[in-house]
Amino acid sequence: MNESSRLKTTLLGIPMKSPVMTSSGTFGFGEEFADFLNLDELGGVFVKGTTLLPRRGNDGVRIAETPAGMLNCIGLENPGVDVFLNETLPRIAKYNMNIFVNISGGSAEEYGILAEKLDVDGVAGIELNVSCPNVKDGGIIFGTDPKAAASVVREAKKHTSKPVILKLSPNVTDITEIAKACEDAGADALSLINTLMGMAIDIKTWKPVLGNITGGLSGPCVKPVALRLVWQTAQAVNIPIIGQGGISTAADAIEFFLAGASAVSVGTANFVDPYATTKIIQGLDDYLEKNNLSNISELVGKLKMD
Protein backbone atom coordinates (compact mmCIF):
# COMPACT_ATOMS: atom_id res chain seq x y z
CA MET A 1 0.00 0.00 0.00
CA ASN A 2 3.06 2.16 0.02
CA GLU A 3 2.73 4.60 -2.86
CA SER A 4 5.73 6.72 -1.96
CA SER A 5 7.41 8.47 -4.87
CA ARG A 6 10.69 7.90 -3.04
CA LEU A 7 10.60 4.24 -4.05
CA LYS A 8 9.38 4.63 -7.62
CA THR A 9 11.84 3.05 -9.97
CA THR A 10 12.08 2.43 -13.68
CA LEU A 11 14.13 -0.61 -14.48
CA LEU A 12 14.51 -2.18 -17.91
CA GLY A 13 12.00 0.37 -19.15
CA ILE A 14 9.40 -0.97 -16.70
CA PRO A 15 7.84 1.42 -14.18
CA MET A 16 7.83 -0.09 -10.69
CA LYS A 17 6.24 1.06 -7.42
CA SER A 18 9.31 -0.13 -5.55
CA PRO A 19 12.69 -1.65 -6.34
CA VAL A 20 11.94 -4.66 -4.13
CA MET A 21 11.37 -7.94 -5.94
CA THR A 22 11.08 -11.59 -5.00
CA SER A 23 13.51 -14.27 -6.07
CA SER A 24 12.67 -17.28 -8.18
CA GLY A 25 11.88 -20.41 -6.22
CA THR A 26 11.03 -18.55 -3.03
CA PHE A 27 7.72 -16.99 -3.92
CA GLY A 28 5.92 -19.59 -6.03
CA PHE A 29 3.91 -17.79 -8.67
CA GLY A 30 3.18 -14.87 -6.35
CA GLU A 31 -0.37 -16.04 -5.67
CA GLU A 32 0.79 -18.08 -2.65
CA PHE A 33 1.50 -14.75 -0.91
CA ALA A 34 -1.64 -12.90 -1.98
CA ASP A 35 -3.11 -13.23 1.55
CA PHE A 36 -0.18 -11.27 2.98
CA LEU A 37 0.57 -8.35 0.71
CA ASN A 38 -0.49 -6.39 -2.35
CA LEU A 39 1.65 -8.05 -4.97
CA ASP A 40 1.72 -4.95 -7.16
CA GLU A 41 3.69 -3.12 -4.44
CA LEU A 42 6.65 -5.19 -5.54
CA GLY A 43 8.96 -4.20 -8.36
CA GLY A 44 8.52 -7.64 -9.77
CA VAL A 45 8.00 -11.29 -9.01
CA PHE A 46 10.45 -13.82 -10.39
CA VAL A 47 8.29 -16.89 -10.69
CA LYS A 48 9.41 -20.46 -10.10
CA GLY A 49 12.05 -21.74 -12.54
CA THR A 50 10.39 -22.93 -15.73
CA THR A 51 11.61 -25.51 -18.22
CA LEU A 52 10.44 -26.67 -21.64
CA LEU A 53 8.99 -29.91 -20.29
CA PRO A 54 7.49 -30.56 -16.84
CA ARG A 55 10.05 -31.60 -14.23
CA ARG A 56 9.43 -33.70 -11.13
CA GLY A 57 12.40 -32.27 -9.28
CA ASN A 58 14.72 -34.27 -7.05
CA ASP A 59 13.80 -37.23 -4.87
CA GLY A 60 14.44 -37.52 -1.14
CA VAL A 61 14.96 -34.78 1.41
CA ARG A 62 14.91 -31.40 -0.31
CA ILE A 63 15.80 -28.92 2.43
CA ALA A 64 17.97 -28.68 5.50
CA GLU A 65 18.22 -25.87 8.00
CA THR A 66 21.77 -24.64 8.60
CA PRO A 67 23.09 -21.89 10.89
CA ALA A 68 21.27 -18.68 9.82
CA GLY A 69 20.38 -20.29 6.52
CA MET A 70 19.11 -23.28 4.64
CA LEU A 71 20.13 -25.69 1.92
CA ASN A 72 17.75 -26.70 -0.83
CA CYS A 73 17.89 -29.18 -3.67
CA ILE A 74 14.39 -28.91 -5.12
CA GLY A 75 15.72 -29.61 -8.61
CA LEU A 76 13.53 -27.27 -10.67
CA GLU A 77 10.20 -29.01 -10.11
CA ASN A 78 7.78 -27.17 -12.37
CA PRO A 79 4.80 -27.86 -14.62
CA GLY A 80 6.61 -26.86 -17.83
CA VAL A 81 6.33 -23.73 -19.94
CA ASP A 82 3.11 -24.71 -21.73
CA VAL A 83 1.18 -25.21 -18.49
CA PHE A 84 2.68 -21.96 -17.23
CA LEU A 85 1.45 -20.09 -20.32
CA ASN A 86 -1.96 -21.74 -20.59
CA GLU A 87 -2.93 -22.05 -16.94
CA THR A 88 -0.67 -20.18 -14.53
CA LEU A 89 -0.17 -16.90 -16.38
CA PRO A 90 -3.89 -16.25 -17.01
CA ARG A 91 -4.64 -17.17 -13.38
CA ILE A 92 -2.13 -14.74 -11.86
CA ALA A 93 -2.78 -11.86 -14.28
CA LYS A 94 -5.26 -10.31 -11.82
CA TYR A 95 -2.52 -9.41 -9.35
CA ASN A 96 -0.95 -6.83 -11.69
CA MET A 97 2.58 -7.94 -10.84
CA ASN A 98 5.56 -7.43 -13.10
CA ILE A 99 6.10 -11.09 -13.86
CA PHE A 100 9.63 -12.19 -14.65
CA VAL A 101 9.94 -15.79 -15.77
CA ASN A 102 13.05 -17.64 -14.69
CA ILE A 103 13.99 -20.21 -17.34
CA SER A 104 16.39 -23.15 -17.47
CA GLY A 105 17.41 -25.15 -20.51
CA GLY A 106 19.59 -28.06 -21.44
CA SER A 107 21.16 -26.20 -24.36
CA ALA A 108 21.50 -22.62 -25.61
CA GLU A 109 18.83 -23.41 -28.21
CA GLU A 110 16.41 -24.48 -25.50
CA TYR A 111 16.80 -21.09 -23.79
CA GLY A 112 15.95 -19.56 -27.18
CA ILE A 113 12.81 -21.68 -27.57
CA LEU A 114 11.68 -20.81 -24.03
CA ALA A 115 12.37 -17.11 -24.55
CA GLU A 116 10.29 -17.14 -27.72
CA LYS A 117 7.40 -18.98 -26.13
CA LEU A 118 7.39 -16.47 -23.27
CA ASP A 119 7.45 -13.43 -25.54
CA VAL A 120 3.80 -12.76 -24.73
CA ASP A 121 1.67 -10.11 -23.03
CA GLY A 122 1.75 -10.42 -19.27
CA VAL A 123 5.41 -11.37 -19.09
CA ALA A 124 7.61 -8.42 -18.10
CA GLY A 125 10.94 -10.09 -18.70
CA ILE A 126 12.99 -13.25 -18.79
CA GLU A 127 15.57 -14.34 -16.24
CA LEU A 128 18.09 -16.86 -17.54
CA ASN A 129 18.90 -19.35 -14.84
CA VAL A 130 22.40 -20.54 -15.62
CA SER A 131 23.24 -21.10 -12.01
CA CYS A 132 21.00 -23.76 -10.51
CA PRO A 133 23.34 -26.02 -8.55
CA ASN A 134 20.79 -28.82 -8.27
CA VAL A 135 20.26 -30.16 -11.76
CA LYS A 136 22.66 -32.04 -13.98
CA ASP A 137 21.40 -31.18 -17.44
CA GLY A 138 22.01 -27.48 -17.89
CA GLY A 139 21.71 -24.85 -15.23
CA ILE A 140 25.06 -24.20 -13.71
CA ILE A 141 27.06 -25.56 -16.68
CA PHE A 142 26.24 -22.37 -18.56
CA GLY A 143 26.86 -20.16 -15.56
CA THR A 144 30.45 -21.12 -14.85
CA ASP A 145 31.87 -20.47 -18.32
CA PRO A 146 31.84 -16.96 -19.83
CA LYS A 147 31.48 -18.20 -23.42
CA ALA A 148 28.62 -20.57 -22.60
CA ALA A 149 26.82 -17.90 -20.56
CA ALA A 150 27.20 -15.41 -23.40
CA SER A 151 25.84 -17.91 -25.91
CA VAL A 152 22.73 -18.41 -23.77
CA VAL A 153 22.20 -14.65 -23.57
CA ARG A 154 22.58 -14.23 -27.34
CA GLU A 155 20.19 -17.07 -28.07
CA ALA A 156 17.55 -15.65 -25.70
CA LYS A 157 17.93 -12.10 -27.01
CA LYS A 158 17.50 -13.34 -30.56
CA HIS A 159 14.11 -14.86 -29.72
CA THR A 160 12.40 -12.33 -27.50
CA SER A 161 11.48 -8.68 -27.39
CA LYS A 162 11.45 -8.77 -23.58
CA PRO A 163 14.28 -7.63 -21.34
CA VAL A 164 16.72 -10.46 -20.65
CA ILE A 165 18.28 -10.78 -17.20
CA LEU A 166 21.05 -13.25 -16.51
CA LYS A 167 21.24 -14.76 -13.04
CA LEU A 168 24.84 -15.24 -11.99
CA SER A 169 26.25 -18.06 -9.93
CA PRO A 170 28.54 -17.31 -6.99
CA ASN A 171 30.19 -20.70 -7.50
CA VAL A 172 32.87 -19.31 -9.81
CA THR A 173 36.43 -18.03 -9.52
CA ASP A 174 35.81 -14.61 -11.08
CA ILE A 175 32.22 -13.47 -11.35
CA THR A 176 33.14 -10.28 -13.21
CA GLU A 177 34.49 -12.22 -16.19
CA ILE A 178 31.11 -13.89 -16.74
CA ALA A 179 29.22 -10.68 -15.98
CA LYS A 180 31.19 -8.80 -18.65
CA ALA A 181 30.74 -11.57 -21.21
CA CYS A 182 26.97 -11.45 -20.65
CA GLU A 183 26.89 -7.67 -20.90
CA ASP A 184 28.77 -7.87 -24.19
CA ALA A 185 26.36 -10.53 -25.43
CA GLY A 186 23.45 -8.14 -24.87
CA ALA A 187 22.08 -8.96 -21.42
CA ASP A 188 19.82 -6.13 -20.22
CA ALA A 189 20.52 -6.73 -16.52
CA LEU A 190 22.17 -9.14 -14.12
CA SER A 191 20.72 -10.70 -11.02
CA LEU A 192 22.99 -12.08 -8.35
CA ILE A 193 23.59 -14.19 -6.46
CA ASN A 194 22.06 -17.59 -6.91
CA THR A 195 22.69 -20.02 -4.06
CA LEU A 196 26.13 -21.14 -2.91
CA MET A 197 26.71 -24.85 -3.25
CA GLY A 198 26.87 -26.56 0.12
CA MET A 199 26.09 -29.74 2.00
CA ALA A 200 25.10 -31.14 5.38
CA ILE A 201 25.81 -34.52 6.95
CA ASP A 202 23.70 -36.40 9.49
CA ILE A 203 26.14 -37.50 12.18
CA LYS A 204 23.77 -40.21 13.44
CA THR A 205 23.59 -42.03 10.11
CA TRP A 206 26.83 -40.69 8.52
CA LYS A 207 24.76 -39.93 5.43
CA PRO A 208 24.15 -36.69 3.54
CA VAL A 209 21.04 -34.91 4.82
CA LEU A 210 19.90 -33.95 1.33
CA GLY A 211 18.61 -36.44 -1.21
CA ASN A 212 20.77 -34.77 -3.83
CA ILE A 213 23.85 -34.85 -1.51
CA THR A 214 24.63 -31.18 -2.20
CA GLY A 215 22.29 -28.22 -2.32
CA GLY A 216 22.14 -24.45 -2.61
CA LEU A 217 22.80 -22.39 0.51
CA SER A 218 20.67 -19.30 1.07
CA GLY A 219 19.48 -17.06 3.87
CA PRO A 220 21.15 -14.46 6.11
CA CYS A 221 24.39 -16.46 6.26
CA VAL A 222 25.18 -15.76 2.57
CA LYS A 223 24.57 -12.00 2.70
CA PRO A 224 28.19 -10.83 3.12
CA VAL A 225 29.27 -13.00 0.19
CA ALA A 226 26.41 -11.77 -1.99
CA LEU A 227 27.13 -8.16 -1.10
CA ARG A 228 30.81 -8.53 -2.02
CA LEU A 229 29.91 -10.12 -5.37
CA VAL A 230 27.35 -7.40 -6.17
CA TRP A 231 29.92 -4.74 -5.35
CA GLN A 232 32.60 -6.39 -7.51
CA THR A 233 30.19 -6.88 -10.41
CA ALA A 234 28.93 -3.30 -10.20
CA GLN A 235 32.49 -2.09 -10.77
CA ALA A 236 32.80 -4.27 -13.86
CA VAL A 237 29.57 -3.67 -15.82
CA ASN A 238 27.27 -0.82 -16.79
CA ILE A 239 23.99 -2.74 -16.94
CA PRO A 240 21.67 -2.72 -13.90
CA ILE A 241 22.12 -5.25 -11.13
CA ILE A 242 19.32 -6.87 -9.15
CA GLY A 243 21.04 -7.63 -5.86
CA GLN A 244 20.03 -10.62 -3.80
CA GLY A 245 21.35 -13.10 -1.29
CA GLY A 246 20.24 -13.18 2.32
CA ILE A 247 18.26 -9.93 2.33
CA SER A 248 15.81 -10.02 5.26
CA THR A 249 15.53 -6.39 6.35
CA ALA A 250 15.52 -2.89 4.91
CA ALA A 251 19.02 -2.41 6.34
CA ASP A 252 20.23 -5.42 4.36
CA ALA A 253 18.66 -3.99 1.22
CA ILE A 254 20.26 -0.57 1.75
CA GLU A 255 23.69 -2.22 1.82
CA PHE A 256 23.00 -3.77 -1.59
CA PHE A 257 21.89 -0.43 -3.07
CA LEU A 258 25.05 1.24 -1.77
CA ALA A 259 27.12 -1.58 -3.27
CA GLY A 260 25.63 -0.83 -6.67
CA ALA A 261 22.37 -2.74 -7.02
CA SER A 262 19.57 -0.86 -8.83
CA ALA A 263 16.97 -3.16 -7.31
CA VAL A 264 16.95 -5.90 -4.69
CA SER A 265 15.26 -9.24 -4.53
CA VAL A 266 14.12 -11.09 -1.44
CA GLY A 267 14.31 -14.86 -1.29
CA THR A 268 14.58 -17.10 1.74
CA ALA A 269 13.19 -14.36 4.01
CA ASN A 270 9.79 -14.97 2.39
CA PHE A 271 9.77 -18.44 3.97
CA VAL A 272 10.47 -17.03 7.41
CA ASP A 273 8.10 -14.09 7.23
CA PRO A 274 5.54 -13.83 4.44
CA TYR A 275 5.37 -10.08 5.13
CA ALA A 276 9.14 -9.64 4.67
CA THR A 277 8.93 -7.66 1.43
CA THR A 278 6.25 -5.30 2.75
CA LYS A 279 8.38 -4.59 5.82
CA ILE A 280 11.46 -3.98 3.66
CA ILE A 281 9.53 -1.58 1.41
CA GLN A 282 8.29 0.36 4.43
CA GLY A 283 11.75 0.37 6.01
CA LEU A 284 13.39 1.66 2.83
CA ASP A 285 10.90 4.49 2.57
CA ASP A 286 11.46 5.44 6.23
CA TYR A 287 15.23 5.43 5.69
CA LEU A 288 15.00 7.66 2.61
CA GLU A 289 12.71 10.09 4.41
CA LYS A 290 14.96 10.22 7.47
CA ASN A 291 17.98 10.91 5.29
CA ASN A 292 16.23 13.54 3.18
CA LEU A 293 16.61 11.55 -0.01
CA SER A 294 13.97 12.00 -2.67
CA ASN A 295 14.47 8.71 -4.49
CA ILE A 296 16.07 5.34 -3.92
CA SER A 297 18.27 5.90 -6.97
CA GLU A 298 20.28 8.35 -4.85
CA LEU A 299 21.63 5.37 -2.93
CA VAL A 300 22.69 3.22 -5.85
CA GLY A 301 26.43 2.66 -5.95
CA LYS A 302 27.09 5.42 -3.41
CA LEU A 303 29.49 3.40 -1.29
CA LYS A 304 32.13 5.76 0.12
CA MET A 305 35.65 4.43 -0.01
CA ASP A 306 37.47 7.01 2.06
Next chain:
Amino acid sequence: MALPKIAVDASVIINEQVSEDVFRLELLCPEIAAYSKPGMFVQVRVDKGMLLLRRPFGIADVKDKSITVFYRVLGEGTKALTSVKSGDLLNVLGPLGNGFKTDAKRPLLVGGGMGLAPLLYLARFYQGKADILMGGRNKQEIFWEEYFRPYANNIFITTDDGSVGTKGFTTSLLPQLLTDTKYDLVAVCGPGIMMQLISDIAAKYDVPCQVSLEKRMACGLGACLSCAVDTKDGQRKKVCKDGPVFWAEEVQI
Protein backbone atom coordinates in the same frame (compact mmCIF):
# COMPACT_ATOMS: atom_id res chain seq x y z
CA MET B 1 -11.76 -22.86 -1.25
CA ALA B 2 -8.64 -21.58 0.46
CA LEU B 3 -9.19 -19.94 3.81
CA PRO B 4 -7.47 -16.68 4.72
CA LYS B 5 -4.00 -17.15 6.16
CA ILE B 6 -2.23 -14.80 8.51
CA ALA B 7 0.97 -14.54 10.53
CA VAL B 8 0.48 -13.03 13.99
CA ASP B 9 2.33 -12.62 17.25
CA ALA B 10 0.45 -14.98 19.52
CA SER B 11 0.64 -14.77 23.27
CA VAL B 12 1.57 -18.04 24.96
CA ILE B 13 -1.22 -19.15 27.30
CA ILE B 14 0.52 -22.28 28.50
CA ASN B 15 3.61 -24.29 27.56
CA GLU B 16 3.56 -27.38 29.74
CA GLN B 17 5.38 -30.67 29.73
CA VAL B 18 2.90 -33.54 29.39
CA SER B 19 5.27 -36.51 29.13
CA GLU B 20 8.97 -37.27 29.13
CA ASP B 21 9.64 -35.33 25.90
CA VAL B 22 6.26 -33.94 24.79
CA PHE B 23 4.93 -30.46 25.49
CA ARG B 24 1.51 -28.89 25.10
CA LEU B 25 1.52 -25.32 23.84
CA GLU B 26 -1.60 -23.18 23.85
CA LEU B 27 -1.49 -19.92 21.92
CA LEU B 28 -3.83 -16.95 21.89
CA CYS B 29 -4.50 -16.20 18.23
CA PRO B 30 -8.21 -15.59 17.54
CA GLU B 31 -7.59 -14.80 13.85
CA ILE B 32 -6.14 -18.25 13.27
CA ALA B 33 -8.49 -20.08 15.64
CA ALA B 34 -11.47 -18.72 13.72
CA TYR B 35 -10.53 -20.51 10.50
CA SER B 36 -8.84 -23.66 11.80
CA LYS B 37 -10.27 -27.02 10.79
CA PRO B 38 -9.19 -30.46 12.04
CA GLY B 39 -6.10 -31.61 10.13
CA MET B 40 -4.78 -28.14 9.38
CA PHE B 41 -1.47 -26.95 10.80
CA VAL B 42 0.43 -23.84 11.83
CA GLN B 43 4.04 -22.75 11.35
CA VAL B 44 5.62 -21.40 14.53
CA ARG B 45 8.65 -19.15 14.40
CA VAL B 46 11.31 -19.98 16.96
CA ASP B 47 13.20 -16.72 17.00
CA LYS B 48 16.35 -17.83 18.71
CA GLY B 49 20.04 -17.86 17.84
CA MET B 50 20.80 -19.00 14.33
CA LEU B 51 17.50 -20.84 13.81
CA LEU B 52 15.82 -19.65 10.65
CA LEU B 53 12.81 -21.67 9.57
CA ARG B 54 9.41 -22.00 11.18
CA ARG B 55 8.35 -25.31 12.72
CA PRO B 56 5.14 -26.93 11.47
CA PHE B 57 2.72 -28.35 14.09
CA GLY B 58 -0.68 -29.93 13.59
CA ILE B 59 -3.53 -28.09 15.29
CA ALA B 60 -4.56 -30.32 18.20
CA ASP B 61 -7.38 -28.22 19.58
CA VAL B 62 -9.16 -24.94 19.07
CA LYS B 63 -11.03 -22.96 21.67
CA ASP B 64 -12.79 -19.70 21.19
CA LYS B 65 -9.64 -17.62 20.77
CA SER B 66 -6.79 -20.06 21.11
CA ILE B 67 -5.18 -23.00 19.38
CA THR B 68 -3.26 -25.86 20.98
CA VAL B 69 -0.35 -27.79 19.52
CA PHE B 70 1.77 -30.59 20.94
CA TYR B 71 5.47 -30.93 20.17
CA ARG B 72 8.10 -33.52 20.89
CA VAL B 73 11.58 -32.26 21.72
CA LEU B 74 13.60 -33.52 18.77
CA GLY B 75 16.08 -30.84 17.73
CA GLU B 76 17.31 -27.37 18.50
CA GLY B 77 14.06 -25.66 17.51
CA THR B 78 11.79 -27.70 19.73
CA LYS B 79 14.37 -27.58 22.52
CA ALA B 80 14.33 -23.78 22.34
CA LEU B 81 10.53 -23.84 22.43
CA THR B 82 10.54 -25.57 25.82
CA SER B 83 11.88 -22.41 27.49
CA VAL B 84 8.98 -20.26 26.26
CA LYS B 85 6.80 -19.00 29.11
CA SER B 86 3.20 -17.90 29.51
CA GLY B 87 2.82 -14.36 28.19
CA ASP B 88 5.73 -14.66 25.74
CA LEU B 89 4.96 -13.95 22.10
CA LEU B 90 5.47 -16.47 19.32
CA ASN B 91 4.85 -15.64 15.69
CA VAL B 92 2.34 -18.10 14.27
CA LEU B 93 1.45 -18.55 10.61
CA GLY B 94 -1.77 -20.28 9.73
CA PRO B 95 -4.09 -21.95 9.44
CA LEU B 96 -2.39 -23.95 6.70
CA GLY B 97 -3.29 -26.88 4.49
CA ASN B 98 -6.45 -28.92 4.11
CA GLY B 99 -8.03 -30.97 6.83
CA PHE B 100 -9.85 -34.25 7.40
CA LYS B 101 -13.33 -35.18 6.27
CA THR B 102 -15.64 -33.99 9.03
CA ASP B 103 -18.98 -35.44 8.00
CA ALA B 104 -18.42 -39.17 8.45
CA LYS B 105 -21.14 -41.01 10.36
CA ARG B 106 -18.97 -43.59 12.08
CA PRO B 107 -15.29 -42.56 11.97
CA LEU B 108 -12.31 -44.45 13.38
CA LEU B 109 -9.28 -42.31 14.15
CA VAL B 110 -5.98 -44.17 14.22
CA GLY B 111 -2.90 -42.48 15.65
CA GLY B 112 0.61 -43.34 16.67
CA GLY B 113 2.87 -41.12 18.78
CA MET B 114 2.72 -37.43 17.86
CA GLY B 115 0.32 -38.35 15.07
CA LEU B 116 -2.39 -38.28 17.72
CA ALA B 117 -2.15 -34.49 18.01
CA PRO B 118 -4.19 -33.50 14.93
CA LEU B 119 -6.61 -36.38 15.61
CA LEU B 120 -7.47 -34.86 18.97
CA TYR B 121 -9.09 -31.85 17.34
CA LEU B 122 -10.80 -34.16 14.86
CA ALA B 123 -12.18 -36.26 17.73
CA ARG B 124 -13.58 -33.18 19.40
CA PHE B 125 -15.11 -32.07 16.14
CA TYR B 126 -16.97 -35.41 15.93
CA GLN B 127 -18.47 -34.76 19.39
CA GLY B 128 -18.24 -38.27 20.76
CA LYS B 129 -19.04 -40.05 17.50
CA ALA B 130 -15.47 -41.16 16.79
CA ASP B 131 -13.72 -44.29 18.01
CA ILE B 132 -9.99 -43.97 18.64
CA LEU B 133 -7.27 -46.53 18.06
CA MET B 134 -4.04 -45.30 19.58
CA GLY B 135 -0.62 -46.91 19.62
CA GLY B 136 2.57 -46.21 21.48
CA ARG B 137 5.76 -47.91 22.58
CA ASN B 138 4.74 -48.03 26.25
CA LYS B 139 2.35 -46.72 28.89
CA GLN B 140 4.13 -43.34 29.09
CA GLU B 141 3.38 -42.72 25.42
CA ILE B 142 -0.33 -43.27 25.96
CA PHE B 143 -0.73 -40.07 27.99
CA TRP B 144 -2.98 -39.07 25.10
CA GLU B 145 -5.82 -41.16 26.49
CA GLU B 146 -6.83 -38.54 29.05
CA TYR B 147 -6.98 -35.87 26.34
CA PHE B 148 -9.17 -37.99 24.08
CA ARG B 149 -11.44 -39.37 26.82
CA PRO B 150 -13.93 -36.45 26.90
CA TYR B 151 -14.39 -36.46 23.12
CA ALA B 152 -14.21 -40.12 22.12
CA ASN B 153 -16.73 -42.93 21.92
CA ASN B 154 -14.54 -46.05 22.36
CA ILE B 155 -10.79 -45.86 22.88
CA PHE B 156 -8.68 -48.86 21.85
CA ILE B 157 -5.05 -48.94 22.93
CA THR B 158 -2.02 -50.91 21.80
CA THR B 159 1.52 -50.74 23.16
CA ASP B 160 4.66 -52.39 21.84
CA ASP B 161 5.49 -53.73 25.32
CA GLY B 162 1.93 -54.48 26.43
CA SER B 163 2.22 -52.18 29.47
CA VAL B 164 -1.26 -50.89 28.69
CA GLY B 165 -3.95 -52.08 26.26
CA THR B 166 -3.32 -54.80 23.72
CA LYS B 167 0.31 -55.86 23.22
CA GLY B 168 1.32 -55.15 19.63
CA PHE B 169 0.67 -52.48 17.06
CA THR B 170 -2.41 -50.59 15.90
CA THR B 171 -2.19 -52.72 12.78
CA SER B 172 -2.71 -55.89 14.84
CA LEU B 173 -5.98 -54.61 16.28
CA LEU B 174 -7.41 -52.85 13.23
CA PRO B 175 -8.74 -55.89 11.29
CA GLN B 176 -10.83 -56.94 14.30
CA LEU B 177 -12.22 -53.40 14.73
CA LEU B 178 -13.13 -53.16 11.06
CA THR B 179 -14.83 -56.56 11.27
CA ASP B 180 -16.85 -55.69 14.37
CA THR B 181 -18.01 -52.20 13.40
CA LYS B 182 -19.07 -50.73 10.11
CA TYR B 183 -16.91 -47.60 10.03
CA ASP B 184 -17.28 -45.23 7.09
CA LEU B 185 -13.93 -43.46 7.57
CA VAL B 186 -10.48 -44.33 8.85
CA ALA B 187 -8.39 -41.21 9.54
CA VAL B 188 -4.78 -42.03 10.34
CA CYS B 189 -1.79 -39.99 11.42
CA GLY B 190 1.54 -41.40 12.58
CA PRO B 191 4.82 -42.76 11.27
CA GLY B 192 4.89 -43.39 7.50
CA ILE B 193 5.12 -47.15 7.75
CA MET B 194 2.17 -47.26 10.14
CA MET B 195 0.01 -45.12 7.84
CA GLN B 196 0.96 -47.33 4.91
CA LEU B 197 -0.05 -50.51 6.71
CA ILE B 198 -3.23 -49.03 8.22
CA SER B 199 -4.37 -47.73 4.84
CA ASP B 200 -3.67 -51.13 3.24
CA ILE B 201 -5.87 -52.81 5.83
CA ALA B 202 -8.61 -50.18 5.42
CA ALA B 203 -8.53 -50.74 1.66
CA LYS B 204 -8.90 -54.50 2.20
CA TYR B 205 -12.03 -53.86 4.29
CA ASP B 206 -13.24 -51.30 1.77
CA VAL B 207 -13.29 -48.40 4.24
CA PRO B 208 -12.27 -44.96 2.87
CA CYS B 209 -9.02 -43.87 4.50
CA GLN B 210 -7.38 -40.49 4.95
CA VAL B 211 -3.72 -40.07 5.88
CA SER B 212 -2.02 -36.98 7.30
CA LEU B 213 1.52 -36.69 5.96
CA GLU B 214 4.56 -35.01 7.43
CA LYS B 215 7.52 -33.67 5.41
CA ARG B 216 10.26 -31.16 5.96
CA MET B 217 8.95 -27.81 4.79
CA ALA B 218 10.10 -24.21 4.68
CA CYS B 219 7.27 -21.85 3.71
CA GLY B 220 4.11 -23.86 4.43
CA LEU B 221 2.43 -21.91 1.64
CA GLY B 222 3.15 -23.99 -1.45
CA ALA B 223 6.00 -21.81 -2.66
CA CYS B 224 9.24 -23.56 -1.77
CA LEU B 225 8.34 -27.09 -2.99
CA SER B 226 10.34 -28.71 -0.20
CA CYS B 227 7.50 -31.00 0.87
CA ALA B 228 6.72 -32.72 -2.43
CA VAL B 229 4.99 -36.10 -2.21
CA ASP B 230 4.55 -38.60 -5.03
CA THR B 231 1.02 -39.34 -6.11
CA LYS B 232 -0.07 -42.78 -7.27
CA ASP B 233 -0.51 -41.45 -10.81
CA GLY B 234 3.10 -40.31 -11.04
CA GLN B 235 2.57 -36.63 -10.26
CA ARG B 236 3.82 -34.64 -7.31
CA LYS B 237 1.77 -32.74 -4.76
CA LYS B 238 2.67 -30.41 -1.92
CA VAL B 239 2.08 -31.67 1.59
CA CYS B 240 1.67 -28.11 2.90
CA LYS B 241 -0.91 -26.91 0.41
CA ASP B 242 -2.56 -29.94 -1.20
CA GLY B 243 -2.39 -31.84 2.12
CA PRO B 244 -1.32 -32.53 4.74
CA VAL B 245 -4.44 -34.74 4.65
CA PHE B 246 -4.83 -36.88 1.54
CA TRP B 247 -7.00 -39.84 0.58
CA ALA B 248 -4.74 -42.87 1.00
CA GLU B 249 -5.27 -44.05 -2.58
CA GLU B 250 -4.04 -40.68 -3.86
CA VAL B 251 -0.45 -40.67 -2.59
CA GLN B 252 2.64 -42.81 -2.07
CA ILE B 253 2.92 -42.68 1.70
